[in-house]
Amino acid sequence: MTKLVQAEPRAxxxxxxxxxxxxxxxxxxxxHVVTTLGPAGRAGMTATSVASVSDEPPTMLVCIEGASRTLAAIESSGSFCINTLSDTHEELAAIFAKRRNLDGEARFATADWITLATGAPVLAEALVSFDCRLIDVHLVATHRILIGEVVALGGTGLGGGLVYRRRGFGAV
Structure with missing residues (x-):
């Protein structure tokens, strides 16, 4: 019989x-890099608060801080794309997380982008991309929860995934 070992309780x-x-x-x-094409051009940010909501209809959510310029652009345009990054995209994640001295269009110049149904930028080499039409927004504390109906899918499905843990990026 296997004996269970209990961890020391924490305070x-x-x-x-x-x-x-x-x-x-x-x-x-x-x-993920969440992107949109707003009135002032392309905008995007790195995000980890992303989840599927339903498969019928296909629906995703992303949580974005209320003062974000990308949030304002998404709300203006009514669309966004969730680009799931592969393990080769650590630098791109850092760029869109404002860890490099790049802003606006300069960020987009570091990778290849296409469009699908909504016109939001789609990372050509993403593991998967969810092109979404914004259908609802919920205010919760300092953030907005954006709900989007997936109107097109993209991505290569190639390679491992990129994760964020203990304030750093890693491959899985």
Missing amino acids: IVAPGGPAFRQAMAQIASAV
Whole structure:
């Protein structure tokens, strides 16, 4: 019979602020670049708060901070694309996470982009891309939850995935 080993209990910590961010840093999340074509041109950002909602109709969600320029562009355009990154896209993730001195169109010059149904930028070499029409927005605390109906799919399906954990990128 196998004996179960219990881990030492940790102290109970209030879930606010830094403690919550530290706890979330323990979770590995797929890395995406969320893009749109807004009134001022192409916009995009790195995101990990992405999930499927339903397969009938195909629906996705992404959570974006309320002051984000990309959020404003998505709300203006009514569309966005979730580009799931492969393990070869660590530099692209860093660029769209504002970890490099690039902004606006200069970010897009670092990769090949196409369009599908909505006109939002689609990363040509993404693992998968979900081209979405914005159908709902929910305000929750400091963020907006964007719900999009998937109107087209793209991507290569090639390679491993890129994840974010403990404040760094890694391959799976």
